[in-house]
Amino acid sequence: MKQSMTLIPTLRETPSDTEVKSHQLLLRAGYIRQNTSGIYSFLPLGKKVLKKVEEIVREEMDNAGAVELLMPAMQAAELWKESGRWYSYGPELMRLKDRHDREFALGATHEEVITTLVRDEVKSYKKLPLSLYQIQTKFRDELRPRFGLLRGREFLMKDAYSFHANQESLDETYNKMFTAYSNIFTRLGLNFRAVIADSGAMGGKDTHEFMVLSEIGEDTIAYSTESTYAANVEMAPCLVAYEKKAEKALELEKVETPNQKTIGEVADFLNKEKTDIIKSIVFKVDEKYILVLIRGDHEINDIKIKNLYQASVVEIATPEEVQKVIGCSIGSIGPIALYDKVEVVADSAVEFMVNAVCGANEEGHHYQNVSPSRDFEVAQYADLRFIEEGDLSPDGKGIIKFAKGIEVGHIFKLGTRYSEAMGATFLDENGRAKPMIMGCYGIGVSRVLAAVVEQYHDENGIVWPNAITPYDVHVIPVNIKNDAQAALAEKIYNNLKNARLDVLFDDRQERPGVKFADADLIGLPVRVTVGKRADEGIVEVKWRDSGELEEISVEELIQTLQ
Numbered sequence: 076m077k078q079s080m081t082l083i084p085t086l087r088e089t090p091s092d093t094e095v096k097s098h099q100l101l102l103r104a105g106y107i108r109q110n111t112s113g114i115y116s117f118l119p120l121g122k123k124v125l126k127k128v129e130e131i132v133r134e135e136m137d138n139a140g141a142v143e144l145l146m147p148a149m150q151a152a153e154l155w156k157e158s159g160r161w162y163s164y165g166p167e168l169m170r171l172k173d174r175h176d177r178e179f180a181l182g183a184t185h186e187e188v189i190t191t192l193v194r195d196e197v198k199s200y201k202k203l204p205l206s207l208y209q210i211q212t213k214f215r216d217e218l219r220p221r222f223g224l225l226r227g228r229e230f231l232m233k234d235a236y237s238f239h240a241n242q243e244s245l246d247e248t249y250n251k252m253f254t255a256y257s258n259i260f261t262r263l264g265l266n267f268r269a270v271i272a273d274s275g276a277m278g279g280k281d282t283h284e285f286m287v288l289s290e291i292g293e294d295t296i297a298y299s300t301e302s303t304y305a306a307n308v309e310m311a312p313c314l315v316a317y318e319k320k321a322e323k324a325l326e327l328e329k330v331e332t333p334n335q336k337t338i339g340e341v342a343d344f345l346n347k348e349k350t351d352i353i354k355s356i357v358f359k360v361d362e363k364y365i366l367v368l369i370r371g372d373h374e375i376n377d378i379k380i381k382n383l384y385q386a387s388v389v390e391i392a393t394p395e396e397v398q399k400v401i402g403c404s405i406g407s408i409g410p411i412a413l414y415d416k417v418e419v420v421a422d423s424a425v426e427f428m429v430n431a432v433c434g435a436n437e438e439g440h441h442y443q444n445v446s447p448s449r450d451f452e453v454a455q456y457a458d459l460r461f462i463e464e465g466d467l468s469p470d471g472k473g474i475i476k477f478a479k480g481i482e483v484g485h486i487f488k489l490g491t492r493y494s495e496a497m498g499a500t501f502l503d504e505n506g507r508a509k510p511m512i513m514g515c516y517g518i519g520v521s522r523v524l525a526a527v528v529e530q531y532h533d534e535n536g537i538v539w540p541n542a543i544t545p546y547d548v549h550v551i552p553v554n555i556k557n558d559a560q561a562a563l564a565e566k567i568y569n570n571l572k573n574a575r576l577d578v579l580f581d582d583r584q585e586r587p588g589v590k591f592a593d594a595d596l597i598g599l600p601v602r603v604t605v606g607k608r609a610d611e612g613i614v615e616v617k618w619r620d621s622g623e624l625e626e627i628s629v630e631e632l633i634q635t636l637q
């Protein structure tokens with residue numbers, strides 16, 4: 076590609092309102108442009124990288140036995156009402172109406188569409204298991220779109236869904252997906268960890284996140300120094316202490332918190348407080364009570380408190396009502412996970428959580444009045460651990476350290492959550508109708524692009540790993556008006572293209588300094604400079620990652636680069 080013919084609008088200055096390197100560099104090097112908050116155009120270079128990431132994802136998905144399809148981004152609201160998520164997803168779901176006033180959602184994820192699709196087309200166990208995936212634009216009205224491609228409101232996701240006749244089959248596919256994900260992130264050159272998600276509260280055997288290690292990551296993970304044990308500490312009670320936010324949380328002492336009785340009051344309270352919920356989890360305690368754990372950033376009387384935990388035990392009539400109430404109250408102001416699988420949480424576990432999360436800490440501070448009934452039946456003690464840095468790893472191997480991570484992938488055993496709600500059943504060998512068992516598997520394709528840049532850059536620009544570089548080689552004649560240089564550069568350009576390399580040819584009439592600075596910024600692995608020694612057929616090769624320079628003949632060049 077001749078640079079004069081494409082669009083690579085580089086910027087010398089770091090754009091304002093950009094906090095992280097990937098955002099700054101992708102803008103400066105002309106890969107992306109912002110349309111409006113959280114919404115971006117991919118310019119030609121950005122589009123090329125996206126395509127390469129997509130191809131790696133496709134190859135590994137196909138290897139894992141999944142088949143590609145494409146579903147609509149605009150979806151009838153009825154589907155979301157059927158699953159209940161129209162009410163529980165909250166304002167992150169983009170909603171719109173057509174000219175006839177019919178309601179729609181823009182796909183934030185596709186469980187509803189795929190479940191109804193498979194429900195209508197697959198009736199027998201003979202057609203199972205079935206794994207389908209797509210790579211498609213997703214829409215989420217994130218409360219705080221930020222960090223460029225890392226948290227957008229419109230972004231590219233690979234989402235896969237699997238359907239099974241039994242649990243063993245789901246486990247098998249889940250493991251295949253786990254391997255496929257590990258392959259993908261390894262091929263992308265990323266330094267990552269697969270972590271147990273929601274470790275603190277749920278044991279989390281059924282869901283893993285893939286985290287790219289990075290200082291700017293929004294998640295905190297606890298990992299072992301000696302083994303593969305790693306968990307997202309999202310809900311681990313230790314977070315308050317670990318993140319040293321405790322001092323801030325103490326300010327809450329000044330605040331009178333109401334004794335919450337109903338979930339509606341909880342919602343009102345959080346609304347009034349301007350709570351930005353990071354995570355909320357509801358435990359079904361019994362038919363009468365649920366325990367709501369909320370982690371969020373609060374603003375109370377102009378005091379900002381980050382990462383505060385709150386817990387409330389709330390009286391509810393039935394599980395259905397739990398879902399309904401949560402849907403239109405808490406669910407409408409933040410993400411919520413309803414763990415209805417925990418039949419009964421032991422009262423000791425409740426007590427433990429309440430104390431650890433929001434009750435008395437070492438200094439004896441109470442953040443909130445919580446008075447759980449003690450009528451709770453004892454059944455299951457959730458896998459709660461109080462992990463801190465320096466602890467022995469739960470698997471007994473090595474000690475625990477904390478790190479920040481960017482979530483680039485998430486795999487999840489859904490079970491029958493959607494198939495039951497939407498009537499996706501199949502007939503088993505004995506002709507009995509059963510709900511299909513499901514799994515879902517996401518990768519943030521556009522987020523991955525930014526995550527790679529976070530790990531691959533230096534002070535001069537991006538340093539692409541070979542696997543996803545937009546072009547393999549950057550050919551730069553120092554002076555395009557010099558006939559010998561122009562002719563040799565053109566010849567090299569054609570020869571490298573014939574050797575099936577993807578070449579960017581800087582044929583612009585710019586000063587050498589400008590061309591070199593742009594080349595470093597854009598970050599292709601190899602730069603070939605055609606300069607003074609063009610007459611002799613000698614060029615200079617520069618390797619972007621090491622900065623190493625080498626003068627070689629044109630003949631050698633092709634051999635070296637192939």
Ligand code: ATP
Nearest residue numbers: 224225226227230232482483484485517518519522
């Ligand atoms: P996060 O915790 O960062 O909000 P999520 O858990 O809501 O992500 P999932 O529903 O698990 O996201 O979606 C699958 C993948 O899509 C995520 O692992 C992530 O890589 C990507 N993703 C999610 N939200 C965004 C976003 N706003 N911008 C870019 N990528 C995203």
Ligand code: MG
Nearest residue numbers: 167215217410
């Ligand atoms: Mg999210």
Ligand code: MG
Nearest residue numbers: 284294482485
């Ligand atoms: Mg997440």
Ligand code: MG
Nearest residue numbers: 284482484485
């Ligand atoms: Mg996730």
